[in-house]
Amino acid sequence: MSASPGFREFLQELLGALGELRFRAMFGGHGVYLHDRMFGLVVRDTLYLKGFPDTVADFEAAGSEMFTYAMKDGRTGSINYWRMPESALDDPDEAVDWARRAVR
Numbered sequence: 001m002s003a004s005p006g007f008r009e010f011l012q013e014l015l016g017a018l019g020e021l022r023f024r025a026m027f028g029g030h031g032v033y034l035h036d037r038m039f040g041l042v043v044r045d046t047l048y049l050k051g052f053p054d055t056v057a058d059f060e061a062a063g064s065e066m067f068t069y070a071m072k073d074g075r076t077g078s079i080n081y082w083r084m085p086e087s088a089l090d091d092p093d094e095a096v097d098w099a100r101r102a103v104r
Contacts, residue, residue, distance in 0.1 A: 003030040003042035011047060014089070017096045018103070039102040041067060041081045048081035049102035055082075058101075062087070 003011075008023050011032065015021060022033040023042070032040030032047070041048045048067045051059055059066075062085035068078045088095040 002028060004045055007042065007045040011042070014092050014095045015099050017092065018099055034099075034103050037103055039099065041079075043067070047084040049084055049098055051080045051082045052101070052104075055101050056080075059083075059085070 002025060003023060008021075008030070012021050018034055020034075023030040024033065024038075029041055029043035031038045032042060039050050049059075051066070059082040064082045064085050066078050067081040067083070068076050071077050084095065084098060088098050
């Protein structure tokens, strides 16, 4: 469920303009940090970025989905992290723009 070494390397290259990223194992995935700020979550080699009230509409317009998980009682939970838009995975400038919004 966590981020594979290859995916972590891919993210460091994709988001290299931000600076050195750190990855910390947590809850079956990895937190993604820039300096001491967690701005991303990687689960199953998928990057989710922290959302804010003023960025949710942008994520939705880009076709992104909120991170959800199955709870023990069968319900579905969610946290305000959104999948990096597909178009940004092939465009470092776009990816860095999305990541900067999540870092702030």
